[in-house]
Amino acid sequence: MSKRPMPTNEDEWKQALSPDEYRVLREKGTEMAFTGQYVHEKADGTYECRACGNPLFDSTAKFDSGTGWPSFDSALPGAVETHSDTSHGMQRTEITCARCGSHLGHVFDDGPTKTGKRYCINSVCLDLEEK
Helix, strand or coil, rough: CCCCCCCCHHHHHHCCCCCHHHHHCCCCCCCCCCCCCCCCCCCCCCEECCCCCCEEEEEHECCCCCCCCCCCCCCCCEEEEEEEECHCCEEEEEEEEECCCCCEEEECCCCCCCCCCEEEEEEHHHEEEEE
């Protein structure tokens, strides 16, 4: 997959995405822990936004956080944007795709690698372009 034309309104997004993809990517939902296809994925490649094909994370940044969602210690430069998220009575930092604005997950400052970051991303938001 690679960057492709994007829908211009939410009706088009609903047609382009599955109901579960739409719920997470466009309505800021969350998939259940340990249910996503990329939780234990080890293949080399680039993880892209399922909504628009924007490259987001290199597989070398992926690590097993034990949380039940794919976790990365860094994003590709300019690939994601951060936003304050105070939903559900918590203070978190939301991650969205810099190209299409779709919700991907959250980033936390408790990562075990030298970056100290843990990008906790929903599998349903990703496609893996294997090397």
